[in-house]
Amino acid sequence: MSVKAFLRQGFIPFGEAVAEETGRLTEVAPMLRERALAAAAEIGRPARLTFIGIGASLAALAAPVAHLSAHGIPSIRLNAAEAGTFGDGATLVALSQSGRSRETVDVMRAATGRRLAVVNVTGSPMAEAADSVLTLGDLPDSLASTIGFTASAMAVSMLAEIWTDGEPSAAWLSLGERLAEFRVARSAQAEEIAGLLTAASVIDMVAPADQIGVAEGGALLLREVARVPVAPFETRQYLHGLMESTNPTTLHVMLDGADDGQVVRALGSLGRRIVEFRRGPVSHDEQTLVVPIEARSPLEVPIFVAVLLQEVALRSAGARGIDPDEFLFLDTGTKLDDGE
Numbered sequence: 001m002s003v004k005a006f007l008r009q010g011f012i013p014f015g016e017a018v019a020e021e022t023g024r025l026t027e028v029a030p031m032l033r034e035r036a037l038a039a040a041a042e043i044g045r046p047a048r049l050t051f052i053g054i055g056a057s058l059a060a061l062a063a064p065v066a067h068l069s070a071h072g073i074p075s076i077r078l079n080a081a082e083a084g085t086f087g088d089g090a091t092l093v094a095l096s097q098s099g100r101s102r103e104t105v106d107v108m109r110a111a112t113g114r115r116l117a118v119v120n121v122t123g124s125p126m127a128e129a130a131d132s133v134l135t136l137g138d139l140p141d142s143l144a145s146t147i148g149f150t151a152s153a154m155a156v157s158m159l160a161e162i163w164t165d166g167e168p169s170a171a172w173l174s175l176g177e178r179l180a181e182f183r184v185a186r187s188a189q190a191e192e193i194a195g196l197l198t199a200a201s202v203i204d205m206v207a208p209a210d211q212i213g214v215a216e217g218g219a220l221l222l223r224e225v226a227r228v229p230v231a232p233f234e235t236r237q238y239l240h241g242l243m244e245s246t247n248p249t250t251l252h253v254m255l256d257g258a259d260d261g262q263v264v265r266a267l268g269s270l271g272r273r274i275v276e277f278r279r280g281p282v283s284h285d286e287q288t289l290v291v292p293i294e295a296r297s298p299l300e301v302p303i304f305v306a307v308l309l310q311e312v313a314l315r316s317a318g319a320r321g322i323d324p325d326e327f328l329f330l331d332t333g334t335k336l337d338d339g340e
Contacts, residue, residue: 014225014324017142018310022183024139024147025154026176031137032151033168036158039134043116045163046091049075051156052083054103054334056145056220057095060153062213063299064160070210071164080104086111095156097141097148099124100335118155120148125336134159143325144224146310149217150303157299171296179307182294186308189291193253193275193308194315196289197222200251200273203230206238208257214277214302218253218309225313225324235259246272255305256280264288277305 049068051061061077068075080103086092090113096104099119108115108129117130120139127133134155141148154175158168183190197203203222207215215232222230233242235257243263246252252267254276267274267287274288279295291308295301317324 011143011325012140014142014144014146015314017140017146018314020140021147021150021307021310022176022180024176025150025179028137028139028151029154029173029175032155033158033172035134036155036162036168039116039132040159040162042132043091043114046073046114049073049091049093049163050083050086051075051077051093051095052080052104052107053077053095054080054101056149056217057097057101057104057152059213059217059220060149060302061095061156062216063153063211063302064156066210067157067160067299068164073163080107083107086113088113090114092116093118093156093159094126094130095119095152096124096126097121097136097145097152098335099126101126102334102336105129105336118152118159120152143327144221144313149221150306153213153299153303153306160299169297169299171300175300175303178294179304182304183307183311186291187311189289190308190311191315192289193291193312194319196251196273196275197226197228197312197316198319199249200228201247201249203228203251203253204238204243204246205230205232205253206235206263207232207255208235208259210298211255211257211301214255214305217302217306221306221309222313222316224327225310225322226316226320227322227328228316235263238263243267246270248272251275253277255301277301277308 065075065077092111093116094104094108095118097120099121105126115130116132117126118134119127120136122135136151161168205215205219212234219230219232252274256278277291293304
């Protein structure tokens with residue numbers, strides 16, 4: 001296998017990508033809005049939807065799928081490697097930032113129903129396999145995805161809002177500025193979390209079902225950039241025995257939800273270190289480092305968490321002497337080469 005075609009799209013350093021991300025999101029938000037409206041118009045309002053992706057792209061789909069299902073459009077999210085085939089009656093939305101993820105492109109090529117591709121790289125195999133394309137516009141990104149993830153989450157969220165509400169929320173146009181303020185306000189906490197990350201033997205990331213992409217995307221980012229052992233868990237599943245492996249060197253990173261208080265109280269009783277991204281009032285003990293999130297909708301939450309975790313990953317990698325732009329396993333056959 002070769003990753004030459006994948007690498008040819010070009011990547012910028014992770015630190016540079018993190019520094020420029022919020023400004024770029026402000027620039028691209030109006031363009032993404034218009035492109036999402038056009039793509040949604042081509043598809044029409046579907047009765048049900050199937051979303052596919054893999055890696056960070058799969059994580060970015062979680063919140064939009066939950067939004068659609070909660071607003072009367074039954075939707076599911078599938079790992080492209082497990083998705084199978086789709087016939088004429090299916091409406092398929094596939095996300096691949098590179099447009100070269102082998103498993104996702106294979107599903108798109110085999111599908112016979114309506115196919116919408118969401119990609120960053122415009123002239124990619126997945127874009128060619130689709131009936132309609134929503135492109136991010138070839139945004140410069142790092143190898144460990146930064147704006148590729150956040151802009152993808154924004155674009156698919158806009159699509160979801162168009163299908164449920166008729167148009168995207170106006171709040172997306174100010175998201176980049178609000179994220180920049182959030183990053184500055186939480187800089188000291190990012191440094192503290194990076195220190196906890198470096199000291200931990202293992203990290204558990206836990207999020208409720210409707211926001212499981214927060215845990216999936218965060219775990220992937222920290223594994224790729226800081227090379228720390230992180231695993232994602234859904235909150236209710238975590239309560240069903242998975243938290244039993246905790247030890248004094250485990251770091252627990254939580255997103256608040258209906259059941260997270262049970263997890264935090266149980267872990268807090270053992271004196272465990274907890275980081276909680278919280279959308280509501282703060283009420284936990286001093287063992288919990290609470291990061292308030294001022295997201296205007298559940299669809300914004302994964303982007304807020306991702307932006308801070310990118311800072312955490314960058315600082316942790318630096319403290320550990322790791323180059324955030326060096327991957328140990330790059331040519332593993334996951335990206336299509338030219339002609340495939």
